[in-house]
Amino acid sequence: MDSRTTNLLLMGLNHRSAPVEVRERLAFDEDALEPALRRLVDHMVVREGAIVSTCNRVEILACTPDPQAAGEKITTLLAEARHVARPLFEPHLYTRVGKEAVSHLFRVTSSLDSMVVGEPQILGQVKDAYAVSSTLGALGVILHRCFHKSFSVAKRVRSETRIAAKAVSISSAAVDLARSIFDHLDDKTAMVIGAGEMGEQTVKHLQSNGIGTVLVTNRTFARAVELARQCNGTVVPFDQLHRHLHLADVVVGSVGMNGYLLVPAVVDEVLRERKRRPMFFIDLGVPRNFDPRLNDIENVFLYDIDDLEKVIEDNKDEREREAIKAESIIAEEVESFWAWLSSMEVTPTIIALRDRAETIRQKEVEKALASMKDLPPQARQAVEAMSAALMNKLLHPPIAYLKASGRHGAGPEAEGVSTVRRIFGLDEDA
Amino acid sequence: MEIVFLQLAIVFYLLSTGAFFWPLMSPRPLARSLAPGLLCGAFVAHAGAIAVRSLSAGHIAVVESYEAVSFFGCLLAGVCLLVQLRAPVAILGAVVSPLCVVMATGAFVFSTQSRDLPPSLHSVWLPIHVTLAFLGNAVFGVAFSASLVYLLQERQLKSKKGRLSFRRLPSLETLDALNYRVLAWGFALLTLGILTGAVWAEYVWGTFWVWEPRPTLSLVTWVMYALLLHYRTAGWRGRRAAALTIACFIVLVGSFLGVKLIFPGRHGGAFG
Incomplete structure (x- = not known):
């Protein structure tokens, strides 16, 4: 290699x-x-x-x-x-x-x-x-x-x-749990902190299950506005997060940050403000956004991403089988790609074709650049790049043709190779 | 005849217990109306047994301890069925049905000839007072069941070990709201029960209130539930409210049995 x-x-x-x-x-x-x-x-x-x-x-x-x-x-x-x-x-x-x-x-x-x-x-x-x-x-x-x-x-x-089903099931597990806590979702408010992929998916899932109001907050304000627009939500400025927290029945955290965004003292205070109506915290952040001790507070339920995975882990064997299946598909495809790459590599015709092209390219570039001595280096690079791209694009069909004919057994391969060699004059002196 | 009805009721209570527990054990669902239907059958048979006994005795059959227990069980089943019509809380049957099995079986085992009432207690107030008081208690029994299921569900959610079956329990919010509503009803009924008792006491004994164990403990129970309701209205909810509801009901049952067995006064069994 x-x-x-x-x-x-x-x-x-x-x-x-x-x-x-x-x-x-x-x-x-x-x-x-x-x-x-x-x-x-x-x-x-x-x-x-x-x-x-x-x-x-x-x-x-x-x-x-x-x-x-x-x-x-x-x-x-x-x-x-x-x-x-x-x-x-x-x-x-x-x-x-x-x-x-x-x-x-x-x-x-x-x-x-x-x-x-x-x-x-x-x-x-x-x-x-x-x-x-x-x-x-x-x-x-x-x-x-x-x-x-x-x-x-x-x-x-x-x-x-069934690997792909997993991501969906994390957000649906979150919705299922919300339904185990709340009777109706239509009079409930969800707050999503951080506009990450999983947070977005979960809040959309909550919404398709009829959650009443969506609040969005994010460190990058523009991103919050964008997500809020997508799910008809209201934007809360990130620094005012704590002031609006008491409105939220479901809090989804998917902020990429170290350290806890919410700690028990804060949530306890918020709960008092809400007259101890239950709150459901869904922590999708890695590292976690919410202090795990929130779960110890009365009428507060906290699930992090591992907990959600455990909830959906109905059959561990099946999950392992799926992972093994996926990895073996990948291993198989890597081998097949590598075989293609190697065959490409060892095919002397292709090497010869490439060498011929590269020699021509370099010669022509040199010639062109020699006549424009005061070209800035950036422009020189552009010329180089353009010529290489030209060559690559031009060579793509014949090389693909060679590869294809290579897969069809000895006869046509020999024929294809000799055709290409003749067309490109590979057996003549350059 | 009464015994046949009671046996029938016990069999139906047993069957409905099984049917209510089935969804917690098996992923294969039963017909939704099966368990409530069985409980309904049990209720009808049980009510039939009480009716037959009351007719033959000439007064409502709640005089003996076991009669009272049986009457309470029958009302509990009835209230549980009523509540199920209003809210998706079939699972309460899983608490109520086994309780009813125990109470109906107790009535069956300890059944004796009914005793004659002293003439002083023959009154239209007897069925009114007794039914209201027991109905109140039965409603508290349903609040107790809802609280028990609440605590179960809450523990599942907190410990995060929720198996699939427990995710079919009603939501915490449903159970908590039911608990609150039912407590209010129970409290109203208990209040009426005490008031009718007082009116009746005025007729029979010439005084609204006698400081005897039974009415005194009723008053204690009443105060307890009044406090519970007060705190609920003030915003207590969830686990704390559920635990208190359970505690109140245990005190209620304890005082009921204690009075019947240990300090029978003029009120109730001993008719002094």
């Missing part, structure tokens, strides 16, 4: 490896994505690249002949593009090479790596990231294929296992 000229490298950090303070500083917003991708893909160390950035993770995938150099490049890029000192995030960074990189991408896309396993949003987020990288020409044959494969894997995992 080490002798290969094409390898895959994935570097990143997620909700498990890094605290939110680090994640939020490294996260790329849409505007930052484009320059970063242009910098990442230099067509030498990194031939193809993509960046997936959500509130729970930043993942950078690169197709590279030299994973070590690419890793260095990515780390530098992260530090410089996001203005974060390396020691601050390096310990949280994980690096996956080769098959493991593929496997990681597949697991992320299939939502096996999510904070709430099975939540559906991540697939869309990866698709968006793919679209951005693709439009910018940062992807080549290999990453195109890799991403498409990851989408079909996610689909398979979704349809062949």
